[in-house]
Amino acid sequence: MRAIRRFTVRTVLPRELAALGELVHNLRWSWHPETTDLFAEVDPRLWEQVGHDPVALLGAVDPARLSELAADRRFLRRLADAADDLREYMTAPRWYQTLPDAAGAIAYFSPEYGIAAALPQYSGGLGILAGDHLKAASDLGVPILAVGLLYRHGYFTQSLSPEGWQLEHYPSLDAGGLPLTLLKEEDGTPVKIRVGLPEGRALHAQLWVAQVGRVPLLLLDSDVADNDSAARDVTDRLYGGGTDHRLMQELLLGVGGVRAIRAYCRITGHPDPEVFHTNEGHAGFLGLERIRELTEARLSFDEALEAVRAGTVFTTHTPVPAGIDRFPIEMIERHFGGDNAWPTVPVERILALGAEADPGRFNMAVMGMRLAQRVNGVSELHGEVSREMFKNLWPGFDVDEVPIGSITNGVHAPTWVGREMMELAGRELPLLIERARGWDGIQKISDAEIWEIRRTLRRRLVEGARARLRRSWRDRGASDAELGWIDDALDPDVLTIGFARRVPSYKRLTLMLRDPERLRSLLLDPDKPVQIVIAGKAHPADEGGKKLIQQIVKFADHPDVRHRIVFLPDYDMALGQLMTQGSDVWLNNPLRPLEASGTSGMKSALNGGLNLSIRDGWWDEWYDGTNGWAIPTADGVADPDRRDELEAAALYDLIEHEVSDRFYDRAADGLPRRWMEMVKHTLTSLGPKVLAGRMLRDYVLSLYTPAAKAGRALAADSHAGARSFAAWRLRVSKAWPGVRVEHVEASGVGDTPEVGNVMELRATIALGDLAPDDVLVQAAYGRVGPHDELVHPGYLALTPVDSDDDGRAHYAGVVPLDRTGAFGYTVRVVPHHPLAASPAELGLLTVPEEPVGMTNGTLR
Numbered sequence: 001m002r003a004i005r006r007f008t009v010r011t012v013l014p015r016e017l018a019a020l021g022e023l024v025h026n027l028r029w030s031w032h033p034e035t036t037d038l039f040a041e042v043d044p045r046l047w048e049q050v051g052h053d054p055v056a057l058l059g060a061v062d063p064a065r066l067s068e069l070a071a072d073r074r075f076l077r078r079l080a081d082a083a084d085d086l087r088e089y090m091t092a093p094r095w096y097q098t099l100p101d102a103a104g105a106i107a108y109f110s111p112e113y114g115i116a117a118a119l120p121q122y123s124g125g126l127g128i129l130a131g132d133h134l135k136a137a138s139d140l141g142v143p144i145l146a147v148g149l150l151y152r153h154g155y156f157t158q159s160l161s162p163e164g165w166q167l168e169h170y171p172s173l174d175a176g177g178l179p180l181t182l183l184k185e186e187d188g189t190p191v192k193i194r195v196g197l198p199e200g201r202a203l204h205a206q207l208w209v210a211q212v213g214r215v216p217l218l219l220l221d222s223d224v225a226d227n228d229s230a231a232r233d234v235t236d237r238l239y240g241g242g243t244d245h246r247l248m249q250e251l252l253l254g255v256g257g258v259r260a261i262r263a264y265c266r267i268t269g270h271p272d273p274e275v276f277h278t279n280e281g282h283a284g285f286l287g288l289e290r291i292r293e294l295t296e297a298r299l300s301f302d303e304a305l306e307a308v309r310a311g312t313v314f315t316t317h318t319p320v321p322a323g324i325d326r327f328p329i330e331m332i333e334r335h336f337g338g339d340n341a342w343p344t345v346p347v348e349r350i351l352a353l354g355a356e357a358d359p360g361r362f363n364m365a366v367m368g369m370r371l372a373q374r375v376n377g378v379s380e381l382h383g384e385v386s387r388e389m390f391k392n393l394w395p396g397f398d399v400d401e402v403p404i405g406s407i408t409n410g411v412h413a414p415t416w417v418g419r420e421m422m423e424l425a426g427r428e429l430p431l432l433i434e435r436a437r438g439w440d441g442i443q444k445i446s447d448a449e450i451w452e453i454r455r456t457l458r459r460r461l462v463e464g465a466r467a468r469l470r471r472s473w474r475d476r477g478a479s480d481a482e483l484g485w486i487d488d489a490l491d492p493d494v495l496t497i498g499f500a501r502r503v504p505s506y507k508r509l510t511l512m513l514r515d516p517e518r519l520r521s522l523l524l525d526p527d528k529p530v531q532i533v534i535a536g537k538a539h540p541a542d543e544g545g546k547k548l549i550q551q552i553v554k555f556a557d558h559p560d561v562r563h564r565i566v567f568l569p570d571y572d573m574a575l576g577q578l579m580t581q582g583s584d585v586w587l588n589n590p591l592r593p594l595e596a597s598g599t600s601g602m603k604s605a606l607n608g609g610l611n612l613s614i615r616d617g618w619w620d621e622w623y624d625g626t627n628g629w630a631i632p633t634a635d636g637v638a639d640p641d642r643r644d645e646l647e648a649a650a651l652y653d654l655i656e657h658e659v660s661d662r663f664y665d666r667a668a669d670g671l672p673r674r675w676m677e678m679v680k681h682t683l684t685s686l687g688p689k690v691l692a693g694r695m696l697r698d699y700v701l702s703l704y705t706p707a708a709k710a711g712r713a714l715a716a717d718s719h720a721g722a723r724s725f726a727a728w729r730l731r732v733s734k735a736w737p738g739v740r741v742e743h744v745e746a747s748g749v750g751d752t753p754e755v756g757n758v759m760e761l762r763a764t765i766a767l768g769d770l771a772p773d774d775v776l777v778q779a780a781y782g783r784v785g786p787h788d789e790l791v792h793p794g795y796l797a798l799t800p801v802d803s804d805d806d807g808r809a810h811y812a813g814v815v816p817l818d819r820t821g822a823f824g825y826t827v828r829v830v831p832h833h834p835l836a837a838s839p840a841e842l843g844l845l846t847v848p849e850e851p852v853g854m855t856n857g858t859l860r
């Protein structure tokens, strides 16, 4: 019989142990081992049984044991210390509190969050990144207020069929069994969020709060009695269901999310966010809701749009056009028009925000960019790819000038770094972790000490892998009698390569299988064997991905290699920690440039692992020739099969001739000196860069604080700034066709220009109805390509000299001939306003009708 409803009955803690409840309900425990030590002490065996889930622990612990602890003076003292430590952590001023003009609060929206294995509300990199973002924000005192959805079944858990086919399971999570608190009104009734739907329906949600250190995370949950059964299922699972289901989720996240923030701030007195950061396009409707709020407070649509844009940050996470979130426009029309229209927000304006090349599609990423004054990708290479991908939104501008920047991802060290390694860092290099400086101190630590930690972490991985392998084989129907070999599967002293990821095709799970014989000989090398630990989930609808998993599993099932290569089902944060800590080498072989950033290799690096990776995402930026290995990419080769073959061959060669040689090259004392040299170099060169703390500082300094300032400038005096900026935009856009570059002349360079000469430039510009203040006139100059195109030009603002009565203005400036070779220049006009974030902001640009200057000779 199945229960029609389930809930969790919580333990009532003895008064003396009340602080235990406080500790359990702040997820800081997930990166604070002293607190989890205390949980373990409550009941060590049970702690293992519940998979280190403190809520489950308190739910299952024998009340007699609790009474015993309530009288245990030593335990109570430790509990009091831990509780004091948490209170200190929650209130002490941090880095952020030293900044002038920083945002009072920042709202952060994401469809998924990877905080802890015990809160399975993530599918992969996007969620893990969001979780690390919140934790690093908490550590640095960045006042983020985060919003997401609570999925009743999370993503899915994975097991294997006897044939090695992925099976998905959707266990019911009950919010009462998770470290969450229901948000209530002062009168004790649960807070209700409502989002209207067409035909008089509505979507209701309650709000759960997960406390992630100092950061509250609000999770909307549609499983409430006010909803019809379809609406109840909106938050059933992460990335499940069809387009309609996804739209419902995104409406709840974006529109409902802003309403959730308003309710939370009203009830708790939390300051209202000044900046709204949307992690990928899924939460993009939040901008529409904020426009609605402002238009109902008497701003026009255009004024509200400016006010919203100024305070919004949009981060794009995919370089794959197929990965962009899009809807058929009829769906948007139906949900924001007709009987469900918002009176002050015309549906045509909404459609225009999401318009893309395909007239039938509404594009969430494009809307995200139009609703945010600041946009970034997640590695330098991804920034470049994104500028190329979205350049049509800024026609006429060079791809370099497309206003999409980048902040490279990072990882939260206390979450991902093995305890022994954290302790070593803490002892030898106080405050090293999450600090940019001081990493050179690594060099002072002895090879022997780091190697010993590496061995401990590898042994832990081997033991954990055996346990998981055994469970997996039992699930596949094997009896214990057949599983004796698992006791010797993997070897704690063999070079261990880790490979774990989601399984979209660009990540190429099976590249290593390209030449099975070659792989087999690497695994079984009598002197220098290699072992490989693999994990990953395919999206439930991705049959191709499941086939790849099956190929790996079938290969790993062979009795001759099964002790050297294993596939571990159900990749989650706990397995991710085990693998990134214990692997000597972290393998990543995506099709360049399709991996936006990647973060698992960063986790490995912080644990003293070495990366062996295609130069994609973050690795393209920070590989320095000796901090790991770059698998040569054949991204010029058009035939994908040939490309795979070339890259696989390079991979085998690297493992055979570089990686395992180094690992097994031992000194008289048994230590791999050359290996340790590389490990130390990896820690010192990558350590400070890959930290989520570095990432958060970058977000705060280059995006959040400027966005807060811009938002304030537009909001002051009842939005006087927004009104005047919107009016300016309208006026400039209307008058722009009248702007022309009429005449350009250069003097000062003779027939044989030499580097170091200067060129005086004068330009006459027809401004039409605009004033000189409305525009910026610039010289663009530098190297020219074969078709006279300027390549990565420099820009120099020309200064207004005088203006005529007929709307002509004269400009002048001095251009340095700062490079040899073919050199060219031109003049351009762009709109100019102090509140614009980039010259491309309005997407308007005027250049001379005829190309102007080329120095035909070659500069010497």
Ligand SMILES: *Cc1c(COP(=O)(O)O)cnc(C)c1O
Residues within 6 Å of the ligand: 123, 124, 125, 126, 128, 500, 501, 502, 571, 572, 573, 576, 577, 597, 598, 599, 600, 601, 603
């Ligand atoms: C780190 C991590 C990811 C993201 O890793 P990528 O390198 O971006 O693929 C995904 N899932 C889990 C469980 C992780 O720990």
